[in-house]
Amino acid sequence: MKIVQVIDQLSLGGAERVCLNLVNLFYRKGYDVKLILFKNKGKLLDFIDQGVDVVFLKENQNKIQAYKNLIEELEDADIVHVHMRQNYRFVRKAMLFKNVKKPVIFHDHYGKIAIKKRVPLFYKSLLKPHFYIGCSKLLTDWAVH
Secondary structure (H helix, E strand, O other), X not given: OEEEEEEOOOOOOHHHHHHHHHHHHHHHOOOEEEEEEOXXXXXXXXXXXXXXXXXXXXXXXXXXXXXXXXXXXXXXXXXXXXEOHHHHHHHHHHHHHOOOOOOEEEEEOOOOOOOOOOOOHHHHOOOOOOXXXXXXXXXXXXXXX
């Protein structure tokens, strides 16, 4: 089984650490793992196990080309696990653009949920996650309602 983890960067932070831990855990359990990063490398990149396929994509290039590049990297994935809202939106838009059907796990690390409780419009329809993981009870309750 091929698992692709997607995050913008591996700087110091909670979401980044969760992604790093999952990448290494799946790799050590024998899964084929790929990590896709959109921005800079980040300080935690040095902690990714040797043998994990790490890909750097430029999200800020021509959007159509960025979508095509991402879809090429997701082509052989069985599961796509995306961390954080902005990355999830980008991945799902790319999948819609190229009509790619793969199971996507949205791992929500949104820290301002107590302040901004509004559900983004497309999260209820076109970008609705197949699977959702919230990093707090507040997030999971928000997602349920």
